Amino acid sequence: MRKLLDKIEARQRLVRETAERLREQIAELTGQLAAAEGTSERLETTRETVLELAAEDGTPPPERLPPGYRQILALFEQNGDGLRARDICRILGTGTEHRHTEGTRAPS
Template sequence: MSDVMLRRLTRTAPPDLARCIPGERERAVRVLLDKVEARQRLVREIIERPCGQITELTGQLAAAEHTLERLETNRENVLELATGDGTLPPEPPPSGYHEILALFERNGDGLSAREVCRTLCTGTGTGTEPEPGLFALTSPAPKPPETDPS
């Protein structure tokens, strides 16, 4: 007899639920079913949380997309109205414009031109004050000459 056959014959089989003490089979099945149902409830809860978040995020995304579409339409209408009488559409404000407005908002008492220049130029590193009251833009460092790769 082969080793495989011998192992099959001597192996103990799992207990048969049908041969259990009367009532034990039903109790054993009920315990197993209770565990399965508890696990199902847990997995359903795990599924429901992200589904709720997905629903909420989908609503937020749709609202943001709708707002963006409205803003794009508004922009097109304003440009159309501005150019309808032959005038050119407004140009965007120059660089630094928003920084100057923010500077005045932070200093509600008002600023002199010197204070504005000093704050914007020297505070941001875009300029220098070589002499009192004289402001100059910082010139970028010269680029090294390009060498011919051939």
């Protein structure tokens, strides 16, 4: 019986040590997350300020394109207008199933 209790105590010790290491990792990751979120907020504020100042000077805002749009335009420039949605999906590596080709074909 003593052996069994010793095994349980050893396992409890191991679990407590693991839990403590995990708490330390969580605290470190929480700090990193807070720093990243702070940086993101500062960048967004800076972006908004730059756009406001540009608007005051009469500078139009930059063109906002959906993700991947510039890459698709470059494909057409390189390969001409003969590309099909399936070709674009294959080149971009997004998959060639119907859901991918229709998503590429559909305007957003």
